[in-house]
Amino acid sequence: MKGEFVSFRRIKMRLRVFILSVIILVLSGLGFTEQLILVYPAPKAANSDIKVLNFGNTPYMSVTDLAKSYKVRTYYRKETGKIVLFFPGEKIKVSAASTFVVIGSKMMHMPQPALLVDKEIFVPVYPFMSLLKESVIPTLQFTISDKGKEYTFREYKDSSIFSRSIPGSSYRKEFLKKTGVINLTGIQYKEKKNGLSIKITTTQPFRDSDFSTFFRKGNWFYLTIYGGYCDSLTLSKNNPTSSIERVEAITSGNSVQLCFKLRQQFISSDIHYDLSTGKILLSLFLPLNKEIKKKIEEAKTAWIIDTIVIDPGHGGKDPGTPGRWGYKHEKDIVLDIALKLGKLLEKRKDLKVVFTRKKDVFIPLWKRTEIANKSGGKLFLSLHVDACKDKSVNGICLYLLSSGESEDAVRAAERENSVIQLEGSEDKKKYEGYDDISNILANMVHSVNMQDSEKFAEIMSNSLSKKVPQLNRGVKQANFYVLVGASMPKVLCEFGFNSNRTEARKLNSRKHRQLIAESLYKSIIEFKEMSDRSIARSN
Numbered sequence: 001m002k003g004e005f006v007s008f009r010r011i012k013m014r015l016r017v018f019i020l021s022v023i024i025l026v027l028s029g030l031g032f033t034e035q036l037i038l039v040y041p042a043p044k045a046a047n048s049d050i051k052v053l054n055f056g057n058t059p060y061m062s063v064t065d066l067a068k069s070y071k072v073r074t075y076y077r078k079e080t081g082k083i084v085l086f087f088p089g090e091k092i093k094v095s096a097a098s099t100f101v102v103i104g105s106k107m108m109h110m111p112q113p114a115l116l117v118d119k120e121i122f123v124p125v126y127p128f129m130s131l132l133k134e135s136v137i138p139t140l141q142f143t144i145s146d147k148g149k150e151y152t153f154r155e156y157k158d159s160s161i162f163s164r165s166i167p168g169s170s171y172r173k174e175f176l177k178k179t180g181v182i183n184l185t186g187i188q189y190k191e192k193k194n195g196l197s198i199k200i201t202t203t204q205p206f207r208d209s210d211f212s213t214f215f216r217k218g219n220w221f222y223l224t225i226y227g228g229y230c231d232s233l234t235l236s237k238n239n240p241t242s243s244i245e246r247v248e249a250i251t252s253g254n255s256v257q258l259c260f261k262l263r264q265q266f267i268s269s270d271i272h273y274d275l276s277t278g279k280i281l282l283s284l285f286l287p288l289n290k291e292i293k294k295k296i297e298e299a300k301t302a303w304i305i306d307t308i309v310i311d312p313g314h315g316g317k318d319p320g321t322p323g324r325w326g327y328k329h330e331k332d333i334v335l336d337i338a339l340k341l342g343k344l345l346e347k348r349k350d351l352k353v354v355f356t357r358k359k360d361v362f363i364p365l366w367k368r369t370e371i372a373n374k375s376g377g378k379l380f381l382s383l384h385v386d387a388c389k390d391k392s393v394n395g396i397c398l399y400l401l402s403s404g405e406s407e408d409a410v411r412a413a414e415r416e417n418s419v420i421q422l423e424g425s426e427d428k429k430k431y432e433g434y435d436d437i438s439n440i441l442a443n444m445v446h447s448v449n450m451q452d453s454e455k456f457a458e459i460m461s462n463s464l465s466k467k468v469p470q471l472n473r474g475v476k477q478a479n480f481y482v483l484v485g486a487s488m489p490k491v492l493c494e495f496g497f498n499s500n501r502t503e504a505r506k507l508n509s510r511k512h513r514q515l516i517a518e519s520l521y522k523s524i525i526e527f528k529e530m531s532d533r534s535i536a537r538s539n
Contacts, residue, residue: 041139043069053122058112060122061129063094081116090136096121098451101128103135107534113450139209143275184230184256189241194288195266196243200225200258200280206273211280213269219262221269223282228256243284305528307352308345309377309488312338313384316362321387321498327508330498331360334383336510337495340517341381345524373487379456379524380490385507387499394500395471396464398457399492400450452489452531459530460491460523467519470496470506493520 050065063083067074073086081096093102096116101108101123110127133140186201212224235249235258245261266284274281312335314320320330335357342353354375356368363371372380386397457475465472495516496503506512 041070041137044071045069051122052125053117055112055115059125060115061125063114063121063123076121078119081121083121087136092132092136094121094123095451100451101131103131106135108135139207141207141273141275182229182231184225184228184235187235187237187240187247187258189244191241191243195283195285196241198282198284199277200282202273202278202280205275205278206280208272210273211271213271213282215266215269219265221260221262221266221284223258223260223271224255225258225280226255229254230256303378303531305378305524305531306350307354307376307378308524309354309356309372309375309380310338310342311356311368311372311380311382313382314362315357315360318362321385323498323504323508325501325504327498327504330385330387333385333498333507333513334495335360337513337517337520338383340514341520344517344521348525351528377488379527380488381520381524382490382492384492384494386494386497388497389499391499391501394497394503395473396468396496397473397494398461398475399494400453400457400475400477401490453491455530456489456523456527457491459526460493460520463519463523463526464516467522468512468515470503 045068048069050069051062052059054060063085064074064076066072067085070087075084075086076082083094085092085094090104094114096114099110099113101110101114108131110124110131112124112127114124115122129140129142181203183203184200185203188199188201190197190199206225206227210226210228212226213222215221230249230251232249232251235256236247238246240247243262243264245263247261248259250257250259262284264286267287268285270283270285272281273279312331314329314331315335316331318331320334323329323332338355339358342355345351345353352375354371354377356371357363368382369380454475461472461475464470496507498504498507
């Protein structure tokens with residue numbers, strides 16, 4: 001497997017340069033152009049700025065800044081990209097490149113993953129703050145603002161009053177609730193597939209605790225706004241939209257009650273005050289129709305582990321680690337393990353097995369991940385045998401896709417990636433841009449499968465230790481091109497060193513290869529059952 005390719009030491013340097021350029025880009029004003037403002041409860045720290053940056057259309061906020069604002073103790077391991085926030089009575093764990101947040105003993109899911117930027121963890125603002133409000137701070141209110149505007153907080157009785165001063169002007173508007181002054185000025189309605197959206201225009205902010213809602217028999221829905229005042233004739237209306245027969249606004253003391261006579265059977269509601277628009281947002285939800293239910297079920301089944309992709313490394317003109325002392329080449333060893341594993345998996349009716357090759361043929365690296373993705377793979381195993389100039393080195397090692405820091409990881413990645421030298425000119429074009437590391441970095445940071453890959457590798461490492469009589473070198477991280485394109489949990493396995501005579505003898509034993517296959521099979525089933533249980537619990 002000799003051949004020269006891009007030095008991974010240079011790639012590591014480019015990675016650092018790329019990260020630095022991202023930091024400079026962000027700090028130059030193209031990233032941190034906004035900040036998150038905690039409206040209620042008021043922040044405890046004097047400097048409560050929370051950095052916000054945008055990836056596409058998704059705003060992300062700094063977890064560290066949030067902790068500092070509320071003076072929450074944290075435990076942060078930069079080397080693993082994990083941070084724990086210790087709120088009173090509850091702790092929250094966030095992992096970079098993961099869509100899961102652990103709150104207490106519950107695992108919650110966000111639609112976008114947490115990101116690691118300049119050794120600081122950022123989370124998608126709205127999903128994370130919704131989880132925080134749901135599980136830790138029920139009264140939480142916030143908004144996002146331009147950094148050029150100045151915001152301050154004031155205490156008024158037991159409420160946190162939000163004031164805004166406009167730059168370059170002495171004008172200051174204080175949003176204080178004044179009895180008898182109209183502060184509810186209009187209502188807008190919008191019909192949606194899953195329900196009805198109602199926006200109530202206000203002249204001052206409200207806390208979510210100022211709202212009370214309930215359904216009543218006869219298709220009535222009631223919303224009470226404490227501290228609200230309105231012109232009843234302005235807000236009352238007949239047939240404002242197809243889902244509502246009429247709206248009655250009743251003013252009573254220091255509150256307003258809006259009574260909605262509904263034409264449809266809504267099953268739930270949600271209400272909050274949006275400080276960025278100055279409106280009360282009320283949503284009424286219809287029962288799920290068959291189409292929506294079908295989409296939800298399809299989304300859930302998309303996570304079920306039902307297709308296993310087995311990738312025996314090398315093949316054909318690429319022997320991999322050459323056999324010595326009359327023993328087999330790497331390509332033959334891993335193909336035999338793959339076929340044995342496939343035979344075990346194919347006995348199960350709930351699993352589909354896909355091979356990147358079943359014969360001694362050469363398959364380009366890019367083609368292997370293409371096969372995995374097109375087949376709808378849910379788990380990707382790339383099987384290999386290692387080699388080293390030091391003939392005493394031995395043991396099994398598992399690899400995840402990342403910026404390998406150890407010399408062993410860099411050496412292994414260089415050796416496996418050098419197969420590209422055997423590919424044709426058209427194949428090599430597939431890797432253009434990969435060596436500038438931004439492609440790999442994006443895959444690392446944004447992959448929602450990283451946490452699953454880590455868990456699967458942990459299960460597999462434990463299983464191999466128990467069943468296979470070889471040294472276990474643990475789980476490491478490195479940049480393997482064969483892992484970059486696979487959009488699923490993925491692990492690259494090095495089953496020992498063909499350069500070590502004792503280990504080469506073991507790898508040439510059918511019985512030993514069967515033990516490896518059985519260990520992999522046990523690991524896959526354990527991971528599948530764990531994953532499927534978590535999906536079942538979400539039903």
